[in-house]
Amino acid sequence: MDAIVALCRRRGFIFQSSEIYGGINGFWDYGPLGVELKRNLKDAWWHDMVKCPPEGPDGHPVDMVGVDCTIIMNPKVWIASGHVAGFNDPMRDCKTEGCKGRFRADQIQQYQCPLKPSKCPGEFEKCQLTDARQFNLMFESHAGAIKDEASKVYLRPETAQGIFANFRNVVDTSRVKVPFGIAQQGKAFRNEVTPRNYTFRSREFEQMEIEFFIRPESAKDYYTFWRDLRYNWWQSIGLAGENLQLREHDKDELSHYAKEGAGTSDVEYRFPFTAPGFGELEGIAHRTDFDLRAHAEHSGLGDRLKYFDQEKNEKYFPHVIEPSAGADRGTLALLCEAYTPDESRPSKVYMKFHPRMAPIKAGVFPLVNKDGMPEIAHKLYMDLRSRWNIEYDPKQSIGKRYARMDEAGTPYCFTIDGETPGSNTVTVRERDTQSQQRIAIDKVKAFLAEKIG
Numbered sequence: 001m002d003a004i005v006a007l008c009r010r011r012g013f014i015f016q017s018s019e020i021y022g023g024i025n026g027f028w029d030y031g032p033l034g035v036e037l038k039r040n041l042k043d044a045w046w047h048d049m050v051k052c053p054p055e056g057p058d059g060h061p062v063d064m065v066g067v068d069c070t071i072i073m074n075p076k077v078w079i080a081s082g083h084v085a086g087f088n089d090p091m092r093d094c095k096t097e098g099c100k101g102r103f104r105a106d107q108i109q110q111y112q113c114p115l116k117p118s119k120c121p122g123e124f125e126k127c128q129l130t131d132a133r134q135f136n137l138m139f140e141s142h143a144g145a146i147k148d149e150a151s152k153v154y155l156r157p158e159t160a161q162g163i164f165a166n167f168r169n170v171v172d173t174s175r176v177k178v179p180f181g182i183a184q185q186g187k188a189f190r191n192e193v194t195p196r197n198y199t200f201r202s203r204e205f206e207q208m209e210i211e212f213f214i215r216p217e218s219a220k221d222y223y224t225f226w227r228d229l230r231y232n233w234w235q236s237i238g239l240a241g242e243n244l245q246l247r248e249h250d251k252d253e254l255s256h257y258a259k260e261g262a263g264t265s266d267v268e269y270r271f272p273f274t275a276p277g278f279g280e281l282e283g284i285a286h287r288t289d290f291d292l293r294a295h296a297e298h299s300g301l302g303d304r305l306k307y308f309d310q311e312k313n314e315k316y317f318p319h320v321i322e323p324s325a326g327a328d329r330g331t332l333a334l335l336c337e338a339y340t341p342d343e344s345r346p347s348k349v350y351m352k353f354h355p356r357m358a359p360i361k362a363g364v365f366p367l368v369n370k371d372g373m374p375e376i377a378h379k380l381y382m383d384l385r386s387r388w389n390i391e392y393d394p395k396q397s398i399g400k401r402y403a404r405m406d407e408a409g410t411p412y413c414f415t416i417d418g419e420t421p422g423s424n425t426v427t428v429r430e431r432d433t434q435s436q437q438r439i440a441i442d443k444v445k446a447f448l449a450e451k452i453g
C-alpha cells in the first residue's frame with residue numbers, strides 16, 4: 001500500500017487535503033490524473049445505470065432518472081430518516097498519560113496501542129480506556145447569522161435522503177411509473193471516529209446511489225437483479241479478478257430497515273490493507289418502504305406521499321432496492337488493482353487500468369523536435385483531443401516518455417518518427433505488452449475508437 005500511496009502522490013492522483021498546512025485527517029484531494037480517473041468511474045456509472053440501463057427482470061428496459069440535491073437539507077429530513085437518533089458509532093478514549101488514543105469500540109480488535117505499536121492489535125489490557133460512548137457521525141453547521149439550536153443543520157451523511165424527499169416531485173413531473181429508479185451522485189460527510197486506510201474511510205466522500213421503487217411483491221426479483229447487475233458492473237470496469245467478491249449479509253448484520261427485507265449484500269474488494277479480508281465498495285439493500293413511510297409521517301403528508309397506480313387504481317408506498325456505491329472507494333480499488341510492478345521496465349511499475357477508466361487514453365510524441373515531426377504530432381494531438389483525454393509530450397528521451405505514460409496507466413502511445421513524413425504511418429506502443437506496430441496516421445482515430453470506445 002505504501003508504494004501505491006507514493007505513486008499516487010508522485011504522479012498526481014491523490015494529495016492530502018491542505019497539505020501545505022500539514023493536511024487534515026480524513027480529507028483527500030484528487031490531482032490531475034486522479035480527477036480524470038474518478039470522473040471516468042462516475043461517468044461510466046451514470047452512463048450504464050441512468051442513461052442506458054439494461055432490461056429489468058420483467059423484460060422491459062429499466063426506467064431511470066437522475067436528481068442533484070443539496071448537501072444541506074431541512075434538518076427534519078434527518079430526524080425522519082433516523083440519523084439524528086441513531087447514526088452513531090461507539091467510541092472509547094484512552095486516558096493513559098501521553099496517549100490520547102481514540103478508538104471505535106466495535107473495532108477495537110483491529111487497533112494497536114499508539115504508545116506500544118509493537119503490541120498485537122486488540123491488546124489494551126493495561127490501558128485506561130473509557131467506557132464506550134455513542135458519537136453521532138453527522139457534521140453540524142448553522143444556516144443563517146444566528147448560531148442557535150433553531151438554525152442547526154447537518155451536512156448529509158448519505159445522498160439517498162435527497163432522493164426520498166423528492167420522490168413526489170419526480171413522480172409528478174416526469175413520466176416514471178413503478179418500477180423505476182432515481183439516481184444521484186454527490187458528496188456525503190461523516191465525522192468518522194478514526195478515518196483511515198487512505199481514502200477508504202474519509203470524512204468527506206462521494207456516493208453513487210440509486211433508489212429503485214418497486215411493488216412489494218417484486219422485491220426478491222429486483223433485489224437479485226440489482227445485486228447481480230452491480231457486481232457485474234464492477235467487473236466490467238476492470239475489477240474482474242479474485243479480488244472482487246459478492247457477499248450476502250448474515251441476519252445479525254442487517255440495518256433496521258433491512259430486517260424484514262428480501263436481502264442485503266455487499267460488493268467487496270480485497271484492498272492491500274484488508275487482505276486477506278475484503279472491504280465494502282457498495283451495498284445493495286432492500287430498504288422496504290421504511291424511508292417513504294417515515295417521511296410521510298414526519299412531513300405530515302401522510303398518504304399524499306403514496307404512489308398512485310392508475311392501471312390498478314391503487315395507492316401504496318413502493319418498496320425500495322438501493323444499490324449504494326462509493327466513488328472514492330471505487331477509485332481506490334481501481335488504483336490498487338491497476339498497480340503492477342514490473343522490474344523489466346524503466347518505471348519498474350505500470351498502472352494497468354481498464355482502457356475505459358484510464359485517465360489519459362493516449363500519448364502523442366514527436367520522436368525528435370525537428371524535420372516536421374512536431375507539426376505532424378501536434379495536428380494528430382489536436383484531432384484526437386476533441387474526443388479523448390490525450391497527452392502531448394515533446395520532451396525527454398522516448399523511453400522516459402513511455403515510462404511516464406506507464407505510471408499514468410495510458411494504454412497507447414503514438415510516436416511520430418523519421419518514417420512518418422514519407423509513409424504517413426506512426427508507431428503505436430501498447431502499454432501492457434510494450435509491443436509496437438506501425439499503423440497509418442489516418443487510421444489512428446479508428447484504432448483508438450475500437451480499443452477504447
Ligand code: GAP
Nearest residue numbers: 158160200201202205281282283324325326329
Ligand atoms: N444510503 C446507504 C448508505 O449510505 P453505506 O453503506 O453507509 O450506505 C454506501 O454507504 C457506500 O458509501 C459504501 O459502500 C462506501 O463505498 C461509501 N462510504 C461510506 N462511508 C464512507 C467513508 N467514510 N469513506 C469513503 N466511502 C464511504
